[in-house]
Amino acid sequence: MRVLGIQRAQWRDLWAGTVAVSPLMPGAVVFGLAFGALIQVVGLPWWMAPYASSTVTAGASQIAIVEALRQNAPMAIAVITALVINARLALYSAAMAPIFAAFPRRWRFALAYLMTDQSAAVTSMEVDKWPDPVRRRWFVLGVSGPFVGIWILGTTAGVILGPVIPESWQIGFIVPLMFIAVLVPGLRTWPGVAAAGISIATVLLLKDLPYGLNVLTGALLGIALGSFVPDRSHPVDEEAVPPGAAPEAHDP
């Protein structure tokens, strides 16, 4: 029995993946709405929101880019800021390497494209239940694909709803709120706390730097100085995906 050329059993595995990631979907929708509304507020055309969300596919960096452009930053600074923020994805990619190793090449490259903080966290936690590589790749596709789809739809809805949402609602508050929700629950190691603290202090002390350079400098300094803080509570190799990736999923 096939639907759209795909075996029914594989649809089931894909659906299991989507169910596993579903608790994280409402947050992605609200965050997407905020990004779309931001695109609309700064006067970019509506298609820029789905374009950015389907190509960059990493919300924090997309917001950083819009903020940099808003301050007339040179293109290089906007791009570098985004790539520094997204450097964390290299860690998830390393964590996915052994999980994806048995997949065909085109699957590995496609699933890498769909990889987000949330899908990497859910995949690495659930993977032990999927020893068969064929079933596992459909499960991972179910975790990653629909989540990205929801993100793209949410940002598009944000541009459309942007003009309807009253200014007085101050929907921009979702930006710090979303990042507090992602960052704080999983912040458990001393180097992580130090990196966050140094970063905040730097951003505020350098607030008069142009082009959003305070954000870039804060992130880099937090990473650099945080690296020197000894990690007492965690042995280095304990976890491939950091606890900050998706704290919700760590909850019972």
Next chain:
Amino acid sequence: MTLTAFIVFTLAAIGTYLIRVSGIVLLGGDRELPPRVRKALSLVAPAAMAAIIANSLFLEQSDWRAFGPWHIAAIVAVGVALWKRSMGWTLALGAAAFAALLLAGF
């Protein structure tokens, strides 16, 4: 600005995809990341997210944001995050606190 934004998003998309495939391509076999690199990468998320929180919460462009609902609701959100250790609860109660403050006329 539209063309600039298009180019910036496109370049960021290419760079971000290269980051996404880096580990899968380079660490396909038994090779592992050196511990120092792993540790630095694990700090990217807290450092970058904290930077964005500080910039969007305390500043408006380059000026300090006047103390008000943003700060109070953020304190509520941080408190809930430390108490419940849950993203969902933090989002829900943080948003509820913010809405309540706005409705109360702050």
